[in-house]
Amino acid sequence: MRRTIHPVLALVGALLASPAWAAGPSDPSKGTVAPGPSSAVPAKKPMPELPSPYTPNYTRGAVPPSSGVPADLAYGAYQRGQYVTAFREATKRIEANPKDAAAMTLLGELYNQGLGVKQDPVKAAEWYRLAAAQNDAAAMSSLGLMALDGRGMPKDPKAGRRWLEQATAHGSPTAAYNLGLILIGTGSPSDEAAAAAQFRKAADAEIGPAQHDLGVLYLQGRGVPKDASKAASLFRRGADNGDLASEIEYAILLFNGTGVTKDERSAARYFLHAASRGNAIGQNRIARLYAVGRGVAKNPVEAAAWNLAAAGQGLSDAWLDQTLAGLSAEERARAERLANERIEQR
Numbered sequence: 001m002r003r004t005i006h007p008v009l010a011l012v013g014a015l016l017a018s019p020a021w022a023a024g025p026s027d028p029s030k031g032t033v034a035p036g037p038s039s040a041v042p043a044k045k046p047m048p049e050l051p052s053p054y055t056p057n058y059t060r061g062a063v064p065p066s067s068g069v070p071a072d073l074a075y076g077a078y079q080r081g082q083y084v085t086a087f088r089e090a091t092k093r094i095e096a097n098p099k100d101a102a103a104m105t106l107l108g109e110l111y112n113q114g115l116g117v118k119q120d121p122v123k124a125a126e127w128y129r130l131a132a133a134q135n136d137a138a139a140m141s142s143l144g145l146m147a148l149d150g151r152g153m154p155k156d157p158k159a160g161r162r163w164l165e166q167a168t169a170h171g172s173p174t175a176a177y178n179l180g181l182i183l184i185g186t187g188s189p190s191d192e193a194a195a196a197a198q199f200r201k202a203a204d205a206e207i208g209p210a211q212h213d214l215g216v217l218y219l220q221g222r223g224v225p226k227d228a229s230k231a232a233s234l235f236r237r238g239a240d241n242g243d244l245a246s247e248i249e250y251a252i253l254l255f256n257g258t259g260v261t262k263d264e265r266s267a268a269r270y271f272l273h274a275a276s277r278g279n280a281i282g283q284n285r286i287a288r289l290y291a292v293g294r295g296v297a298k299n300p301v302e303a304a305a306w307n308l309a310a311a312g313q314g315l316s317d318a319w320l321d322q323t324l325a326g327l328s329a330e331e332r333a334r335a336e337r338l339a340n341e342r343i344e345q346r
Contacts, residue, residue, distance in 0.1 A: 046145050046181065047174040047209065074106055083116025101134035108139060112152075121152030132163075140167035141175035168198065173205035180213065184223075192223030203234060208243030211235070215249065219259075228259025236260075239270065247274045248281050255295070268295030275306055278346040283310035284317055291323050300327055304335035309342050 074089035087110050093103040108127035111120045125146055131139035144163030147156045161182055167175030180198030183191040196217050202210030215234030218227045232253045238246025251270035254263050268289050274282025287306035290299045304327055307320045327335070 046148075046178045047207070048142065048145060072102075074103060078106060078109075078115075083110060085116075086110065087116045099134055101131040101136035101139065104128075104131035104134070105136050105139045105142070108142060112142065112146075121146065123152075125152035132166075135170060137167045137170035137172035137175065140164075140170060141172045141178070144175065145178065168201070173202040173207055173210075177202035177207055177210045177213075180210070184213070189223070192217065194223075196223035203237070206237070206241055208238040208241035208246060211238035211241065212243050212246040212249065215246065219249075228253070230259075232259035244274055244277060244279050244282075248279065248285075251282075251285065264289075264295035266295075272296075275309070276342075278313075280310045280313040280315040283307075283313075284315050284320075287317070287320055291320060300324055301331050301335050301338070304332065305338035305342070308335060308339035312339070312343060 074086050074093060077083070077085035077089060086106060090103040090106045090110075093100045094107075097103075104127050108124045108131065109115070110117055110124075111127060112124035113119065125143065128139040128143045128146070132143055140163050144160045144167060146152050147160035147163060149155065149160075161179070164175045164179045164182070168179055176198040180195040180202065183195035183198065196214060199210045199214040199217070203214050211234045214224075215231040215238065217223050218225075218234065219231035220226070224230075232250060235246045235250035235253065239250050247270050250260075251267045251274070253259050254270065255267035256262065268286065271282050271286040271289065275286045276282075283306045286296070287303045287310065289295045290303035290306065292298065296302075303320065304324045307317060307324065310317070
């Protein structure tokens, strides 16, 4: 699924900064893991819908010949990156059935992203509208984002919200997530409760960013009763679904024993995994743990390497710089080589 930054929602992440990043101890050898800057929680982006993958007579991708269910050749080609084939197969489906909403939505997506055809947001919106008229939730959701952005149509935040509401009513969890981002952005307590309800719909569908955002609301007691254990559970699920912000938040709660049984070794593993994925906060946190030997064996060279990787992304740490000042020239050279290797692997 492709991700695009949405101007209307891009700053919502600042409203979802978790208390885990508030001021606290600067020396992890004496207390909790020192917090990070609010930028640790990335700005929230809307989640574009994938085209509806099937109609009642189709299923995703290839299916066993004995099943009696024809494979969705158009969507299967889209998944494999064979966009010209996807366009051709979707067009054939519409010729056979002018009300094939899934094929219409797929054509809308291809025109919207410029995949296999010249990018044309206006044509994309036309196909999405035809599919939306057939009650396709994915098409409604995409129209909502296009209206919010003024892409392929005049910019109209109210219309965009209405499309997202309709898509949510038709069962789209990603539309529910995007609607939640709009609601949380108003700052109204009543809208925070409504946002939590929308995030829950998306979280129940195992959408990682929604699990993170709902977890933050539980951690802060915004729109829902304050409950660190529910926050920890949501962060863990978000981490399992690949959400980096969830991974960092869950690691901090694990390390500090907040809402979950304290487990410094497990926390270190989460920090290390996030660090290996290029997350600057994860790199900084695992560097601190290597520096003092908490959750991992003490290793100043590893600490320096991860500190350099984080600094390369703009996250400097005076405490680490001072703690690691005594490294030998050979140790510093090793750390620099490790840091460069990790940066190149990203």
